Amino acid sequence: MASTKNPKKANLLDHNSIKHILDESVNEIVTSKGYPEDVRMSNIRLLIGMIIIAVALLAQFYKKKFPENKNFLIGCIVLYIVFNGILQMIIYMKEKNAILFTYPPTGAFNTTGLVVTSKLPRFSDMYTLIIGSADPQSISAKPPVEFTKTVTQWFTKDGVLVEGLFWKDVEGLINEYAKEAKKSK
Known part of the structure; x- marks a missing residue:
């Protein structure tokens, strides 16, 4: 006890x-x-979260300035949205109100x-x-x-x-x- x-x-x-x-x-x-x-589901969520952070950091600290890196920034924004969508889908579809697997x-x-x-x-x-x-x-x-x-x-x-x-x-x-x-x- x-x-x-x-x-x-x-x-x-x-x-x-x-x-x-x-x-x-x-x-x-x-x-x-x-x-x-x-803890597999938690690890998957952490991995996706790290990818999202890496994409955001890459977009923030890319060597070229704005007009020249426009296509690169658009790609980063798309990746950011896609991975956030995947993360939300996992939380909504698989985890729901689960506190423990x-x-x-x-x-x-x-x-x-x-x-x-x-x-x-x-x-x-x-x-x-x-x-x-x-x-x-x-x-x-x-x-x-x-x-x-x-x-x-x-x-x-x-x-x-x-x-x-x-x-x-x-x-x-x-x-x-x-x-x-x-x-x-």
């Missing part, structure tokens, strides 16, 4: 702070249950990892956590499981996360997903 040496504290007036603390804790809980994190646990018969998704709408205290298969088209994919609960049950009035309660709820959802996996075989 998580240590209480450094309690996680959120600003209760800022829903982004609350969601960040909860998402960070979910990542810790899922990875501690034997699901190694899959995992590989299958070592030694498991399942060939697909998990995708963990969370939602905390603005001006709402209802936190939704969804655990599903990272590859829904896979033959070993199982139906997703989810819960929606109020965040007020996991935080003290000072904004400190009661990790034991949250851990229990997330662990229960992971176990429910594992049971779904066994049921559907």
Whole structure:
């Protein structure tokens, strides 16, 4: 179980702070249950971001001045737009609200990892956590499981996360997903 040496504290007036603390804790809980994190998508996003920065720097510090480098600048602008479009497409189509992608646990018969998704709408205290298969088209994919609960049950009035309660709820959802996996075989 998580240590209480450094309690996680959120600003209760800022829903982004609350969601960040909860998402960070979910990542810790899922990875501690034997699901190694899959960072391939993050690495692809970082690579595309570095390409975008390189194109911008190239356009900024090109040796020739404006009238002479007009075609070069147009090419850089087109590349910048194309790579930004690819990056946005990856975020919109593949990641959506995902906070964690995992590989299958070592030694498991399942060939697909998990995708963990969370939602905390603005001006709402209802936190939704969804655990599903990272590859829904896979033959070993199982139906997703989810819960929606109020965040007020996991935080003290000072904004400190009661990790034991949250851990229990997330662990229960992971176990429910594992049971779904066994049921559907």
